[in-house]
Amino acid sequence: MKKTFMGVRLKRLREEQRLTQAALAGKLGISLSYLNQLENNQRPLTVPVLLALNSVFGLDVQSFAEGDEARLISDLREALADPSLGETIAVAELRELAQSMPAVGRALVNLNRKYRHAAEQYAALSARLGEDRQATAAVLASTPFEEVRDFFYLQHNHIAELDDAAEAIAGRMELPIGRMTPGLVSYLESRHGVTVLIDASDELGSGTQRLFDGRTRTLRLSPSLDPGQQAFQLATQIAILELDEAIRSIVDKAKFTSDEARGLARIGLANYFAGALILPYAVFLNEAERCRYDIELLSHRFGVGFETICHRLSTLQRHNARGVPFFFIRVDRAGNISKRQSATDFHFSRVGGTCPLWNVYEAFANPGRILTQLARMPDERTYLWVARTVSHGSGGYGAPAKTFAVALGCDVRHAERIIYSQGLKIDPSLATPIGMGCKVCERPACPQRAFPPVGRALRIDETRSRFAPYATS
The missing domain is CATH 1.10.260 (434 Repressor (Amino-terminal Domain))
Incomplete structure (x- = not known):
């Protein structure tokens, strides 16, 4: 210490x-x-x-x-x-x-968040009064998502009451690990009078994975879902039916600023419960420790996908039973971050994207292959990262599929507990220097810098040669 x-x-x-x-x-x-x-x-x-x-x-x-x-x-x-x-x-x-x-530091951070929120509202109003309606919609649409992300970030991505409730239900039902779907179907029918149908009709709608009819007490699932995905959707429906009051209480305490943010938070919490139900905390943590956090082995053991395992590993922060504190991120080819969760101190920038030297982007050039990286931040803290692509498709031939890169990282001091450190030379001096994004990164000699850092001036000749609108390399 x-x-x-x-x-x-x-x-x-x-x-x-x-x-x-x-x-x-x-x-x-x-x-x-x-x-x-x-x-x-x-x-x-x-x-x-x-x-x-x-x-x-x-x-x-x-x-x-x-x-x-x-x-x-x-x-x-x-x-x-x-x-x-x-x-x-x-x-x-x-x-x-x-x-x-x-406490003073957190107050300053909260003041800055409120300032940013007010600035976004001002920009949205300006766009509404002008002609750029598309910019207005983009600004307004991003705020609730960021607010919900901030909520999970401040909770260290661990919601104890939902995790405990999910583990209790899984234990009471004695669900077989990796084969929970039949048991969850029986639970919904016996406890809530819900009939589950695998529905290929047009009524489910294109891209819809789950549809519940409260009048007929019928839950329809898409036939494109594999057994692990079916279990997740069934568990989400159990959260909505059985823990609605608890979820609303958590949302009310969080004091979200809009109905849209509150709705997104309820969905996020229901999904959190679903992951905790099909991957019960103690069983999952013990298995993760036993196989040294081998994501693919855990995926086979519990019958769910690579991304689901990564997400669950980032939530193992129960008091007196903590796993490796991971950070989790999902990005698309354009660099858009659709998921980011942190169980510990890694900071995801909200300003100017992420770092192109990060191996999460290299994963797109190596689809399906697990990549590892030692990365060093500007504060000299070093992290071990694991990245791989995942694809989701529900259509037939020619239908577009969704492809993302997901990455799981932790402080290098936990590297020996993780199988992916095997064969790596754990030497911080050999780590790839990355940052949180060009606008907040202070590395002056980075070959991938896209624009100057906010609040810091570069030399006039460097600015002209590298950041002018029509500059060439």
């Missing part, structure tokens, strides 16, 4: 508990002078003190962890990168803020 100075957090805890220094020192079993040194950052927190805080106040020691600090630093860097602020804030200052006053 590195030296961690958390004096301001201790002072805040003492104020919240309405304790004097002497009273807190007594509860923790340390001397008054030692507590005074801790609160004034003259001594670092130690493991015994952290364990005492957990025992006396029930605090999760993860709240003092380096990962949360790194998340906040990344968020602050993006929030304060606006050149109109007139200040260039050093990383050392951001780190001090994140370490000593995390």
